[in-house]
Amino acid sequence: MASRAHPVDGDVSPATDGGDLPIKSSPQRHKVGVPPKQNMFHDFMYTFKETFFHDDPLRHFKDQPKSKQFMLGLQSVFPVFDWGRSYNLKKFRGDLIAGLTIASLCIPQDIGYAKLANLDPKYGLYSSFVPPLVYACMGSSRDIAIGPVAVVSLLLGTLLRAEVDPVTNPDEYLRLAFTATFFAGVTEAALGFFRLGFLIDFLSHAAVVGFMGGAAITIALQQLKGFLGIKKFTKKTDIVAVLDSVFSAAHHGWNWQTILIGASFLTFLLTSKLIGKKNKKLFWVPAVAPLISVIISTFFVYITRADKQGVQIVKHLDKGINPSSFDQIYFSGDNLAKGIRIGVVAGMVALTEAVAIGRTFAAMKDYQIDGNKEMVALGVMNVVGSMSSCYVATGSFSRSAVNFMAGCQTAVSNIIMSIVVLLTLLFLTPLFKYTPNAILAAIIINAVIPLIDIQAAILIFKVDKLDFIACMGAFFGVIFVSVEIGLLIAVSISFAKILLQVTRPRTAVLGNIPRTSVYRNIQQYPEATMVPGVLTIRVDSAIYFSNSNYVRERIQRWLLEEEEKVKAASLPRIQFLIIEMSPVTDIDTSGIHALEDLYKSLQKRDIQLVLANPGPLVIGKLHLSHFADMLGHDHIFLTVADAVEACCPKLSDEV
Numbered sequence: 305m306a307s308r309a310h311p312v313d314g315d316v317s318p319a320t321d322g323g324d325l326p327i328k329s330s331p332q333r334h335k336v337g338v339p340p341k342q343n344m345f346h347d348f349m350y351t352f353k354e355t356f357f358h359d360d361p362l363r364h365f366k367d368q369p370k371s372k373q374f375m376l377g378l379q380s381v382f383p384v385f386d387w388g389r390s391y392n393l394k395k396f397r398g399d400l401i402a403g404l405t406i407a408s409l410c411i412p413q414d415i416g417y418a419k420l421a422n423l424d425p426k427y428g429l430y431s432s433f434v435p436p437l438v439y440a441c442m443g444s445s446r447d448i449a450i451g452p453v454a455v456v457s458l459l460l461g462t463l464l465r466a467e468v469d470p471v472t473n474p475d476e477y478l479r480l481a482f483t484a485t486f487f488a489g490v491t492e493a494a495l496g497f498f499r500l501g502f503l504i505d506f507l508s509h510a511a512v513v514g515f516m517g518g519a520a521i522t523i524a525l526q527q528l529k530g531f532l533g534i535k536k537f538t539k540k541t542d543i544v545a546v547l548d549s550v551f552s553a554a555h556h557g558w559n560w561q562t563i564l565i566g567a568s569f570l571t572f573l574l575t576s577k578l579i580g581k582k583n584k585k586l587f588w589v590p591a592v593a594p595l596i597s598v599i600i601s602t603f604f605v606y607i608t609r610a611d612k613q614g615v616q617i618v619k620h621l622d623k624g625i626n627p628s629s630f631d632q633i634y635f636s637g638d639n640l641a642k643g644i645r646i647g648v649v650a651g652m653v654a655l656t657e658a659v660a661i662g663r664t665f666a667a668m669k670d671y672q673i674d675g676n677k678e679m680v681a682l683g684v685m686n687v688v689g690s691m692s693s694c695y696v697a698t699g700s701f702s703r704s705a706v707n708f709m710a711g712c713q714t715a716v717s718n719i720i721m722s723i724v725v726l727l728t729l730l731f732l733t734p735l736f737k738y739t740p741n742a743i744l745a746a747i748i749i750n751a752v753i754p755l756i757d758i759q760a761a762i763l764i765f766k767v768d769k770l771d772f773i774a775c776m777g778a779f780f781g782v783i784f785v786s787v788e789i790g791l792l793i794a795v796s797i798s799f800a801k802i803l804l805q806v807t808r809p810r811t812a813v814l815g816n817i818p819r820t821s822v823y824r825n826i827q828q829y830p831e832a833t834m835v836p837g838v839l840t841i842r843v844d845s846a847i848y849f850s851n852s853n854y855v856r857e858r859i860q861r862w863l864l865e866e867e868e869k870v871k872a873a874s875l876p877r878i879q880f881l882i883i884e885m886s887p888v889t890d891i892d893t894s895g896i897h898a899l900e901d902l903y904k905s906l907q908k909r910d911i912q913l914v915l916a917n918p919g920p921l922v923i924g925k926l927h928l929s930h931f932a933d934m935l936g937h938d939h940i941f942l943t944v945a946d947a948v949e950a951c952c953p954k955l956s957d958e959v
Contacts, residue, residue, distance in 0.1 A: 334942045334946075335937075335940075335942070336917070336918060336923055336940050336941065336942055337920075337923075338923055338924060338927055339920040339923070339924050341924075342924075356498075356499040356500075357499065359674070361380075361674070361676075364376050365377075380677070381442065382441050382442055383441075383442065383443065383444050383677075384440065384441045384442075384715070387446075387714055387715075391714065391716070394713075395713035395714060395716070396713075396716065398710075398711040398712060398713040398717075399712055399713050399714055399716035399717040399719075399720060400717075400720055401710055401711060402706075402707050402710035402711055402712035402713075402717040402720070403712075403716070403717040403718070403719070403720020403721045403723075403724070404720060404721075404724065405588055405591045405592070405706055405707075405710040406449050406591070406703045406706050406707050406710070406717065406721050407720065407721040407724035407725065408591060408592045408594070408595040409591045409592070409594055409595070409702070409703055409706055410432050410449070410451050410700075410703055410721060410725070411429065411432075411595060411598075411724075411725065411728055412594040412595055412597070412598045412743075412744065412747050413428075413451075413452075413594065413700075413702075413703075413747060413748070413751060414428030414429050414431065414432050414451060414452055414725075415428050415429070415618065415621075415736065415739070415744055416428070416744035416745070416747050416748045417452040417453065417454055417457040417748070418431075418452065418457070418695075419530075419741075419744065420454060420457040420458050420461055420523065420526065420748065421452070421457040421458070421460050421461040421464070421481070421695060422461045422464065422465055422470040422477065423461075423470075423478070423481060423695060424622075425618055425621055425736070426621055426622050426729075426733070427481075427693060427694065427695055428452050429725055429728060429729055429733075430626045430692070430693045430694050430729075431451060431452045431689060431694040431695055431696075431697045432450070432451040432452065432697070432721065432722065432725045433625065433626060433694075433722050433725045433726055433729065434626055434688060434689050434692045434694055434722075435450050435451070435685045435686065435688070435689045435694055435697035436449075436450040436451065436697075436718035436719065436721055436722045437718070437719060437722050438681075438684060438685040438688050438689070439681055439682070439685045439715065439718060440715040440716065440718045440719045440722075441715075442677075442680065442681035442684060442685070443677075443678060443681040443682075443685075443715055444662075444673045444674055444677050444678060444681070445661075445662040445665065445666060445673050445678065445699075445715070446665075446666075446669065446671070446712065446713065446714050446715060447662075447665035447666070447669065447704055447707055447708045447712055448658065448661055448662050448665065448699040448704050448707075449699065449700050449703035449704045449706070449707045449717070449718060449721065450685070450697055450698070450699060450700070450718055451697055451700055451703060451721075452695065452696070452697055452700075453654075453657065453697075453698055453699075453700045453701075454519075454520070454523050454748060454751060454752050454755075455516060455519045455520075455523070455653065455657065455755070456650055456653055456654045456657070456696050456698055457695075457696075458519060458522065458523050458526070458541070458787055459519070459649070459650055459653055459787050459788070459791070460481065460484065460646070460650050460695060460696055462541055462786060462787050462788065463484070463646040463649065463650065463788060464477060464480055464481055464484065464646060465477075465539060467480060467639075467642050467646070468480055476639070478632070479632045479633070479634060479639070480634065480639055480642060480643055480646070481695050482629050482632050482633050482690050482691075482693070482695070483633050483634040483639060483640070483642075483643030483644075483647070483690070484642075484643045484646040484647040484650060484695075484696070485647065485650075485686055485689060485690035485694065485695050485696050486633050486643070486647065486686070486687055486690035486691070487643055487644045487646075487647030487648060487651070488647040488648070488650045488651030488654060488686050488690075488696045489647075489651065489682075489683045489684065489685065489686030489687035489688075489689070489690060490647070490651075490683065490687060491647060491648045491651035491652065491655075491683070492651045492654070492655050492679050492680075492682045492683030492686060493679065493680050493682075493683025493684055493687065494683070495655065495676075495679050495683075496675075496676040496677065496678070496679025496680035496681075496682075496683060497676075497680055499676050501659070501675045501676045501679055504652065504655055504656050504659060506795070506798055506799065506802070507656055507794060507795060507798055508771065508774055508797075508798045508801065509764075509771075510764045510768070510771035510772065510774045510775040511774045511775065511777075511778045511794035511795070511797060511798045512656065512660070512778075512794070513757055513760045513761060513764065513775050514761070514774065514775035514776060514777065514778030514779035514782075514790075514794060515778040515779070515782060515790055515791060515794045516755045516756075516757070517755060517756045517757060517761070517779050518778060518779040518780070518781065518782025518783045518787075518790050519752075519755065519782055519787060519790070520752040520753065520755035520756045521543070521756065521782075521783050522541050522542075522543070522546075522782055522783055522787060523748060523749075523752045524748075524749045524752055524753075525541075525543060525546045525547070526541065526546065527745035527746075527748050527749050528546065528550050528745075529745075530562075530566070530616065530741035530742055530744060530745035531562070531563070531566040531570075531742055531745040531746065531749070532550065532553075532557075532558045532559070532562060532563055532566075533557075533558060533559030533561075533562030533563065533614060533615065533616060533742065534549070534550065534553045534557045534558065535557060535616075536549075536553065536557065537549050537553075540786075541786055541787060542783065542784055542785055542786060543783045543784060544784070559613075559614045559615065559616075561610050561613050561614065561615050562614070562615050562616065562740065562741075562742045563742075565601055565604070565605075565610075565615065565740050565742045565743060566740075566742035566743070566745055566746050567746075569597045569600075569601060569742075569743050569746045570746035570749060570750060572593065572597060573590070573593050573594065573597060573746060573747065573750040574750060574753075576589045576590045576593035577590040577593075577750065584709065587706065587709040587710065588710065590706075591706045591710070594747045594750070597743055597746070597747065598736070598739055598743055598747075601739065601740050601742075601743040602735065602736065602738050602739045602740070602743075605617060605738045605739075605740050606738040610740070611738065611740075615740050615742070616740065616741045616742075617737065617738050617739060617740055617741065618736050618737060618738075618739045618740075618741065618744075619737060620737060621733040621734065621736045621737065622733065623729065623730065623731075623733050623734065624729060624730065625726060625729055625730065626692040626693045626694065626729075627692075627693055628691065628692060628693070629690065629691055629692060629693040630691040633690060633691070649788065649791070650696050651683075651686070651696070653791065654682070654686075654696055654697075654698035655679060655682060655698070657698055657699060657701070658678065658682055658698040658699035659675055659678055659679070661699040661700075661701050661704050662678055662699060663675075665704060665708050668708070682698065682699075685697065701754070701755075702751050702754065761775055770801055770804075771801070773797065774794065774797035774798060774801060777793045777794070777797050778790050778791070778793050778794035778797070781793035781794070803850075805845075806845070806848070806850055806851060807850045807851050807854060808851065808854060809843065809844055809845030809851055809854075809855065810844040810845070811841055811842065811843050811844065811855070811858050811859065811862065812825040812826075812827065812841070812842045812844065813825070813826050813827075813834070813839070813840065813841055813842075813862060813866070814826065814832070814840040814841070814842055814884060814944065815829065815832030815833050815834045815840075816832055816833050816834075816835065816945075816948075817829060817831070817832055818831060818832075818833065821943075821945040822945075823840055823884070823944040823945065823948075825842070835948055835952060836875055836876045836952075837876045837877065837878060837879045837880060837951075837952060838878070838879070838880045838881075838882060838948055838951055838952060839862065839863060839866050839878050839880070839881050839882070840882040840883075840884060840916075840944055840947075840948075841859055841862055841881070841882070841883055841884065842883075842884040842886070842887065843855055843859075843883060843884070843885065843887065843888050844887045845887065845888070846888055846889045846890040846891065846895075847888055847890075847891045847892070847894075847895030847898065847899075848890070848891075848892050848894065848895060849892055849893075849894035849895070852892075852894040852895045852897070852898035853898060855895075855898060856898040856899075856901060856902050859881070859883070859902060860902070860905065863878065863881060863911075866878060878911060879910070879911060879912065879951070880911065880912050880914055880947075880951040880952075881906060881911055881912070881913050881914065882914045882915075882916055882944060882947045882948070882951070883913070883914070883915055883916065884916045884917065884944050885915055885916060885917055885918040885919070885922060886916075886917045886919070888918065888919065888922055889919060889921065889922075890919075890921050890922065891921070891922050891925055891926075892925075893929070896925065896926065896929045896931050899913075899926075899931060900931060900934065903931075903934065903935060912939065912951070913935060913939065914939045914940075914941065914947045914951060915935065915939065915940045915941070915947075916940075916941050916942070916943060916944045916946070916947045917941070917942055917943055917944070918940065923940070926940075938950075
């Protein structure tokens with residue numbers, strides 16, 4: 305227990321609410337100010353604005369002529385009209401190099417990711433043609449590279465396959481995929497338009513780390529089918545079912561030629577990635593390695609006719625640009641509800657990944673992105689994509705990292721990538737006929753390895769054990785059950801953590817820092833001394849209906865424990881209970897009732913309740929509820945030190 309002693313600096317006034325340094329006292333103590341009564345409508349509008357329009361998006365329109373406002377509105381919806389005015393040849397050179405580099409990476413990845421979603425490879429290429437063009441016009445990030453990604457492809461494929469078998473009903477499966485993409489876009493755009501982007505923040509960083517790591521392992525295990533040349537493979541995604549399927553096919557289902565191709569090029573890809581990490585100037589080596597692997601492996605299979613020896617290949621890949629798919633989207637019937645449900649889940653995950661990537665690279669280049677505008681851009685992009693034979697696209701971390709390192713300047717790099725994909729669709733798709741599935745499996749395994757962030761998990765364990773539980777819950781949920789269960793666990797634990805922090809706020813006993821008038825947590829500052837006859841407690845949260853009873857009971861328990869210690873040490877009994885309310889940002893009627901109950905309970909025990917530094921919202925409500933009158937205005941102080949001085953005037957004279 306912290307020692308009990310008198311404050312030793314009686315001629316300085318306290319500074320518990322503004323900083324750690326003492327400040328000179330004035331002869332007269334200041335009273336706690338009561339803010340003027342607010343108009344209910346103005347109060348509501350202020351709360352509404354801070355909730356949905358905290359960034360004041362219309363501030364640029366103030367005091368501007370109509371023509372200027374129209375142009376600003378156009379730039380707000382289509383940022384290309386803003387940055388396009390200052391675009392020049394120097395920027396284009398950087399965008400051209402970056403666009404060509406990410407195109408070389410995206411083409412082989414897109415073919416593999418489409419297979420991950422149980423779709424024909426061409427739909428992966430389609431999804432890197434139209435969506436990036438839309439995003440380039442509407443998105444605010446300069447660095448994000450748009451296209452299919454591994455986690456969303458796996459999630460979409462898993463959810464769709466649970467409803468429709470892609471082998472027996474390929475047409476219905478494809479239509480449901482377009483429907484889910486449409487509603488994924490609607491979900492994203494709606495969240496941005498109604499400025500509800502804060503909802504994605506409910507998925508904590510720890511949960512995302514665990515979910516992504518589990519999804520990466522699941523994706524890598526799924527690639528064992530193509531990597532080992534297994535023809536009969538489980539449709540389940542959990543690690544037990546996958547490994548059982550792999551080892552049951554070991555004696556008759558593995559193809560040594562396929563394994564040789566896959567292992568050789570996976571080694572090449574991992575080596576190229578290592579080279580790129582060691583020398584940042586060689587960033588292009590891991591970027592072009594997948595395309596080089598595809599070209600070499602395809603040529604090798606073609607000249608040796610390894611496909612006749614059991615090596616599985618891509619086979620036919622249709623030429624031509626995206627056909628319209630508007631008439632294939634379900635707008636009625638049973639599949640409409642399925643499409644909405646799958647689309648909402650896939651859209652939220654895609655949104656979380658894209659916004660996180662955009663913010664990461666924006667911070668690295670020191671510019672701002674508007675999260676709500678990003679959501680609208682991503683949503684419109686997927687709505688348009690669903691009508692042009694694309695499935696859910698979002699920001700890809702691997703491609704965005706390459707885009708960043710390649711020196712991209714604007715979203716034009718996405719346009720360059722789209723043009724290269726267009727040329728591939730028009731002229732080069734027949735060349736992929738003999739591409740072995742093993743090389744696509746190797747490319748995907750290589751791409752998802754960085755998603756397993758062991759260092760982040762270790763840091764989470766060191767910093768916050770509850771966060772680590774959320775991380776591991778999501779991780780094990782994905783690899784041992786399914787992707788959707790892992791996601792559900794991640795969301796559930798994130799919400800549980802929020803509820804725990806709201807319903808069980810922290811409280812602390814405060815003591816006086818020697819030779820100052822500062823009062824701080826005695827656990828953080830063991831040298832802090834407690835004033836005889838006074839117990840000072842700080843509540844570190846707003847007091848609402850969800851935690852008011854806990855706060856009252858916890859304060860009473862602190863008091864009981866302290867009384868037992870005081871009695872055992874034969875020290876003066878507790879006469880004053882001071883509650884430091886600086887961190888209490890708000891209080892509701894339940895919280896006020898809790899304070900009233902605490903006050904009445906203390907009165908019966910001849911202990912005076914004292915409040916220190918309640919904020920404007922709190923003191924206003926205490927006055928309106930007449931609790932301030934019940935307590936007495938002379939028992940509400942600006943600082944803890946003022947309260948202690950008033951409660952124990954002798955202490956101010958002792959040194």
